[in-house]
């Protein structure tokens with residue numbers, strides 16, 4: 187018997203997981219996998235579970251609305267990229283693409299593919315941000331790198347390869363700028379310390395004293411960035 191909850195025409199599966207030590211029913215929402223998980227005692231009546239699921243409805247809706255808001259960037263309003271405000275405006279007479287003009291992004295061309303242009307622009311933006319920052323921090327610790335690459339990895343925010351390539355996720359452009367800055371410090375420090383030893387964290391701290399806050403931000407709020415959508 188499988189359960190699900192329908193929200194905005196979307197079917198959210200409910201996974202029922204009986205657990206040895208659990209004495210009552212508990213529900214949580216796994217935002218990354220968009221799944222509701224219910225732990226139950228090993229033995230329970232179907233009716234009790236059904237009632238529990240029913241009682242949970244208002245709670246479920248609250249969770250879904252809250253997490254949905256966090257993932258959606260409304261392109262008809264100002265939105266932040268590395269803490270700078272930008273707004274998209276149509277410019278059908280201009281050449282195809284997204285053209286930065288102060289804090290206005292002019293969307294050129296007839297029936298333009300807004301998401302594709304936006305993604306390209308954000309990747310360029312992220313590339314120049316992380317290149318400049320990586321250069322600066324590299325100089326501070328007397329280490330150089332071969333190149334900066336911008337990726338969209340679901341599992342990591344950045345990496346530093348043994349050949350000296352620094353990779354960053356473009357999604358960090360939508361994090362608070364100091365969080366993106368921390369990630370940059372983190373990867374650049376790997377040029378010197380290819381591990382997460384106390385020595386590595388000391389080096390990170392010397393360049394970014396509040397790094398623990400930013401690390402926490404990524405752990406707690408980073409999942410919204412991974413699910414980012416534009417409307």
Ligand SMILES: [Zn+2]
Pocket residue numbers: 372376381382
């Ligand atoms: Zn690391």
